[in-house]
Amino acid sequence: MPANETATELLRATRIAPSILSADFARLGAQVDEVIAAGARVIHVDVMDGHFVPPITMGPIVVSALADRVHAAGAILDVHLMIERPERQVAEFAKAGADSITVHAEATPHLNYALAAIRDAGVSAAAAVNPGTPVGALAEVGALLDMALCMSVNPGWGGQPFIAASLDKLARLRGLLPSTAIEVDGGVDAKTAGPCAEHGAGVLVAGSAIFGAKDPAAAYAALAQAAGAV
Ligand SMILES: O=C(CO)[C@H](O)[C@H](O)COP(=O)(O)O
Ligand SMILES: [Fe+2]
Numbered sequence: 400m401p402a403n404e405t406a407t408e409l410l411r412a413t414r415i416a417p418s419i420l421s422a423d424f425a426r427l428g429a430q431v432d433e434v435i436a437a438g439a440r441v442i443h444v445d446v447m448d449g450h451f452v453p454p455i456t457m458g459p460i461v462v463s464a465l466a467d468r469v470h471a472a473g474a475i476l477d478v479h480l481m482i483e484r485p486e487r488q489v490a491e492f493a494k495a496g497a498d499s500i501t502v503h504a505e506a507t508p509h510l511n512y513a514l515a516a517i518r519d520a521g522v523s524a525a526a527a528v529n530p531g532t533p534v535g536a537l538a539e540v541g542a543l544l545d546m547a548l549c550m551s552v553n554p555g556w557g558g559q560p561f562i563a564a565s566l567d568k569l570a571r572l573r574g575l576l577p578s579t580a581i582e583v584d585g586g587v588d589a590k591t592a593g594p595c596a597e598h599g600a601g602v603l604v605a606g607s608a609i610f611g612a613k614d615p616a617a618a619y620a621a622l623a624q625a626a627g628a629v
Contacts, residue, residue, distance in 0.1 A: 406475045406523040407545045409440055410580040410602055415592070415619060416441035416477055417467075418584075418606030420456065420557045425571035431465055431611060436622065437616035440474045443556075443584070443604045444497075448482035450505050452555035459488075459495035466496025475499060477602070479527070479584065481554045482506065486513035501525035501548050501582075504536040508612045514543040525582065529554060530562050534572045544579050546602065548571055551595070552585030557606040561586025566598045569619035573599030592626040603628070 417439050432443055445460060449455040462476055469476055475498035479596040479602035482488060485502040487508055492500055500517045504526055508515050517524035528536050537547055551565035551574050565583065572581055581601035583595045592603055603626050606621075612618035622628070 402523045402545050403475075403498050403521055406477075408579070409462050409475055410477070410499060410582070411548050412522065413596055413601050413605070413626055414441050415606045415609075415622045415626060416443040416582070416602050417440065417609045417615070417619060418445055418557065418604050419444040419610070420445040421606035421610035427461075428465070428468060430615065433615050434619050435472045435474055435519060439619060440598045441477050441602060442469055442474055443606075444476055444478045444604075446478060446482060446492075447555065451483045451503065454555055459491045462492060462495040462497055472494070475584075476628070477501070479604075480506070480601050486516050489513065489516045489520055489522075493517075493522050497522055499523040499525060499546065501527050501546070503527045503529065503580040505529055505532055505582065509555070511540055511543065513550040514540055515626050518543065518545075526578075527554075527584075530547070530565065531592075534568060534575050537572075537590045538575060541576055541579065542578065544583055544625065546580040548582040548584055549600070550585055551583050551587070551591075556584075558611065559586055560593070561591040563592070566594055569600050587622070589621050589625045590621050596626040596628070
């Protein structure tokens with residue numbers, strides 16, 4: 400089965416992807432509806448296992464709970480797995496309704512296998528590199544990537560400051576993978592969004608800058624304008 404073509408197409412444009420990590424989980428569906436109404440088409444889901452990163456967040460049950468409303472709006476679920484040996488969980492997340500799955504290069508000795516498993520499940524495949532990991536870690540899997548994710552904070556928590564060196568790294572990643580969608584995640588706000596887009600990022604994940612704001616829809620619009628996003 401090929402990767403999810405609708406998702407891969409959506410990920411090719413310059414977009415803001417709200418991360419529900421900073422949402423109010425007591426009214427998660429309503430918060431997702433709010434950003435979709437503001438124009439969001441990529442909803443970012445941060446999965447943490449207490450091993451690859453210290454916190455534990457959410458799993459396939461949350462993806463499944465959001466899938467119908469997100470898909471009905473023509474939007475996609477972009478699932479960022481911050482878990483060890485992610486290849487073991489790909490089938491569950493695909494079944495739950497993930498449209499794009501990102502695995503970390505640092506989380507498995509079987510990156511090629513993990514990416515192939517994601518595509519085999521009919522999902523768009525992406526790989527991430529932590530701030531301390533060179534972009535070259537993705538050089539051998541370029542042909543299997545629908546998207547590459549450059550972490551601009553150390554993964555595990557929302558609300559951290561953007562690591563400035565990520566801008567040059569984004570440009571190097573763009574040079575390494577000229578025709579692959581590039582995502583940036585961590586510390587994206589109205590000040591950093593523009594420079595991220597200028598340095599090659601297409602999908603800009605933003606959690607606290609959107610769901611930490613009084614008006615998430617207005618915050619989404621401000622970020623989209625700063626990034627020149629659709
Ligand atoms: O993957 C993540 C953390 O590991 C989150 O997606 C990211 O940090 C978003 O939150 P914020 O925009 O508040 O930095
Ligand atoms: Fe993330």
